[in-house]
Amino acid sequence: MAPPEIFNLSQQSPITCHAFNADRSQVAVSLNSNEVRIYARQGNDWSHIDTLSEHDKPITSIDWAPNSNRIVTSAQDRNAYVWQQSPDPQTGHMVWKPTLVLLRINRAATFVRWSPNEDKFAVASGARAIAICSFDPEGDWWVSRLLKKPIRSTVLSVDWHPNNVLLAAGSADIKARVFSAYIKDVDKRPSASVWGEKLPFNTICGEYASPSGGWVHSVAFSPSGDVLAFAGHDSSINIVYPGGPAVYSVKLSILPLVTLTWTTEESIVAAGHDCQPLVFAGNQGSWELVGSLDEPQSSKSAGSTRSGLGGPSPVGRLNSAAFNTFRNAAERGISNAPGSPTAASSGESELFTVHQNTITSVRPYSGVPGQIAQVSTSGVDGKLVVWDVNAVTPISAAGLAGKLGKMQVR
Amino acid sequence: MDVNFRKIDIDQYDEDALLDSELYDSDPRDPAHALEDTKQNAAAVRSSLSRNDYVGALTLVLGNAPYGPNVEEAKNLNLQTLVSILNSTKATDIPAIVKALSPDTQDTLMKYLYKGMALPGWGDVSGSVLLGWHEKLTEVAGTGCIVRAMTDRRLV
Structure with a gap:
């Protein structure tokens, strides 16, 4: 049970989002500005080595593709850029070069994620739409198709299914949805799954809501892709088994969660306004909160x-x-x-927690999908923390509120 | 400065406006039916109170609470019934009662406490009673319960 690794990347400004490269030797973060800063690990510290500046409004999300080593960024300026490293003709140093993406949205881009095959990415936006972007070799640019119906408000987060076709989205219209983001020129026909058989673009495979409403801040498919989890602003986490059909809803006695990630097929790490990463576990029978990764006694x-x-x-x-x-x-x-x-x-x-303010992002750090060993979190306090997912402090010791209701709807 | 323009309903000019009815399913009962249910509850609550069964009374009132538009009459009656329960409990009994309620019932109780506090002049509700219940309920159900009272569109 290793203690968490804590890095103070920023004293004053929040970390909007973070994304590590494949071998975790570098991390791209945005410190609540229009620039992406890249840090390289040196022993137990991070040194600032590069700045990507092309956006002219604050960055909202960053994703770093592990295999193709490309960075995609989205920002409030309604744009997304794909960044690729190429040698500078004069100096020979590797520099990051941006490619503009034709998003065709008229509101801020709020969230971006590469698809598992890294040949597409999804950009959520305030324009009640999700742009599914793929590379057009003839035009040498990234083109997008918009998922629009039936989104009624800003899309806050997206997550790709492992089959590279299905996409989950959480939105401010109080719904979590599963869409088909099938692009004919890119994707092979997906095999049938619990989410459906025929999956042309913009098929709605599911639509779910929290019991007490609230914006859906975060969505994620389980490693197999057969289960969906989402966290709402009603301080609940909901786990959907579409085959069931059952939705397990764990109501929390604390402030809402805003970000979550699956660590195995039967466990989730989620964090948010309560400043600590919580561990949930369960299966088709039931789900419950099992503890916190933040162990108050050792962290202080x-x-x-x-x-x-x-x-x-x-x-x-x-x-x-x-x-x-x-x-x-x-x-x-x-x-x-x-x-x-x-x-x-x-x-x-x-x-008493390691993070001194809201955690805005939790992402897998080490391990393979389905067997994640460590997760990383970043938040409004400017800290980046790497946690061992097995170092769970049971809830009673973590001092969480007593009554954690658990119930099943439908 | 003329601020009346702030009261213009700009959504009526937006054909793509997001309506409340799209965000939640309204009360399945029609207004007359909801009112009838609420009246029956009020009578049942009186008999529960005479047996000092506060948990049963609260579960009755909160379990099938009318919500949404078009059921104002039933909502007001239900609030009165609830307030009669809150007023008749001893302060020392509140923690045990709150603990015995189901999580859903706790959430609905929190909604009513905030509704009571929002009444102009607090109506016939005593502020100290509401605040006393609010304190005990929050100790049991936590800040999450308050957040749910705020996010839930199914207004009681």
């Missing part, structure tokens, strides 16, 4: 007097230091703003 120096998630609080962050700061101000007129030079404040405003 012993003997500290911080109140927070690991403390005696029974209700998530409700009794956190921030809460106490406001309560002191309201009840006793003590202003104890974080950062003020009073003795208690600096430590008191620190959370």
Whole structure:
């Protein structure tokens, strides 16, 4: 049970998203700006080696294809670029060159992911559409076809099925959907799966909602592609067995999850506004929260007097230091703003978790699909953390709220 | 400054506007039926309360709560019934009652607490009663319960 590796990539700005290269020696991140920064690992640290600047509005998502070593980026400027390394004619150094993608959307691009075969990528957008992009060798550019129906609002996340054809999407219209993103010139005819047999472009293979609504922040297919998981803003995680048909919904007593990834066919790591990666496990019979990867005692120096998630609080962050700061101000007129030079404040405003703010992205780090050994997270606190997925602290010890309801709908 | 333009319903000029009805399934009962159900619940609650069965009373009121548009009358009646339960419990009993409720019922209770707090002048509801229940409910069901009360479009 190795402790998490913690890297402070940025002191001031949040990390919008992160993507590692194939051998994990480099990572591309966006620090809430219009630039992609590439860091190279040097021992236990990361050094800034390159900046990709072509977007003129903040980057929303980055994905790094492991085999073809191409980076795709999406941004609020409604554009996506595919970046490829080529030698500079003068110096001979390898430099990243962008290729514009014809997205044909009139709102921000919100999320991007390469397909498993790396011959397509999907760009989610605020234009109620998902652009499925494939390379057109004649025009020497990336062209897109839009998945539009029946999306009614901004698409927040997408995930590819291992068959390179099906695509899951989570949207602000409170639905998670499974589409066919079949492109005739690229794909072979997919074999029948639990999601359907005939799969022309824009076939709707499934549409699901959280029990209490809320934006669907994150979607993911299981390693086999036969199960779909999605996290909604109603603090729930939902696991869909389309063959069942059964939807398991685990309601949480804490703040909503915004990102998730499967580690095996029967376990998921998810994280969000509660600042720690949680582990869920289950199968066709039931699903439940089993624990947290964040072990409060080892992640912080012993003997500290911080109140927070690991403390005696029974209700998530409700009794956190921030809460106490406001309560002191309201009840006793003590202003104890974080950062003020009073003795208690600096430590008191620190959370018990490794991440000090919302985790916005969790991705597989090592292992093979279906047997992930480590995951990486990045968040609003500017930290990048690599976690061992087997180092699970049971929920009781992690101090999560007592009642974690579990129920089945349909 | 004239701010009336802010009240113009701009969605009516957008043929592609996203309607509330597309976001959730409305209450399957017709308004008259929902009102009838609520009246029956109110009577059943009175008998539950006379037996001091607060959990049963709350489960009745919250389990089949009317929601969505067109059932305002039933919604108001159900709120009154709920408030009568909240007012008749002793503060020391609240934690045990809240713990005995199912997660769905806890979520619906939270919606009603916020509805009560949103009433102009808080209606005939006592603020300290609502806040007392809110505190105990949050201790049991956590912040997730509050988030669900906020995200759920099925307004009670």
